[in-house]
Amino acid sequence: MAAAKGKALGSTGKLTELRQRIFFVIGALVVYRLGSFIPVPGVNPDAMTNLIGQSGGLLDMFNMFSGGSLGRFSVFALGVIPYISASIVVQMMGSVLPSLQALKKEGQAGQRTLTMYTRFGTVGLSAFQAFGISMALMKQSSGGMPVVYMPGYGFVLSAVVGLTAGSMFLMWLGEQMTERGIGNGISLLIFAGIVAGLPGAVTHTLGMANNGELSVLKLLMVVGLVLAVTAFCVFMERAQRRITVNYARRSGGQKAYMNQTSHLPLKINMSGVIPPIFASSLLMFPATAATWFSAGSQSHWLQ
Secondary structure: OHHHHHHHHHHHHHHHHHHHHHHHHHHHHHHHHHHOOOEOOOEOHHHHHHHHHHHOHHHHHHHHHOOOHHHHOEOOOOOOHHHHHHHHHHHHHOOOOHHHHHHHOOOHHHHHHHHHHHHHHHHHHHHHHHHHHHHHHOOOEEOOEEOEOOOOHHHHHHHHHHHHHHHHHHHHHHHHHHHHOOOOHHHHHHHHHHHOOHHHHHHHHHHHHHOOOOOHHHHHHHHHHHHHHHHHHHHHHHOEEEEEEEEOOEEEOOEEEOOEEEEEEEEOOOOOOHHHHHHHHHHHHHHHHHOOOOOOOOOHHHO
């Protein structure tokens, strides 16, 4: 009786912890979505939205990952891309620099040092990207409207401080979600940014079907394709190769232990979505950079 009561209390405690973790993740995502509507001062939101739509390429992809924050030029416009880039750079340098290789072998203490380097790199990349974007926006206009109301170093300073602080806050929020929530916090923030545009896309598609612009057959084909791609992604994410590990027979005292067999699971997709995001950014950067130059410049070959 006492054992059954103890098991029941243990199950209740686990459910309470799980509920707390789920509520923490939901609250963090709500904070993320609210922050994506806090604009950086001095930017014309209509002109910025039109500029993002006309440029496409890298800016359009970043706008999707940030849940539309870049189109509104909010404090979360940079999203978690600087953190992802800094993480990849630190990992790549860890295979080249002996000092970083030594840190990898030091266990948790070395990992904390590498995390600190990643955070410093995130600050530097965020400030650099914010400076470049703010300087470029001062020269842009869309539909005859300037993107920046009052260009100058005051706008650049406010943009760099606001965007860098927003990126660092998202990095901290992602780490808190990983530690106190469920799953990987950075991946959840990217997922939330992408899913934020899903209701609008569904509404637009249904509107096209009601207006006759999209036939029922094509609509069913789109739905079927989305479900098939989703199922394939889930399958590839959960797929693993199980390597059999055999432990030799051993004896301890008067007891002899028989051979034991276990499995070492190796996931097919161990790196996740970080490398494709980084590679897409590199591939689309030249074409996006070409759109920032004047029409008469010799930059058309970049596109």
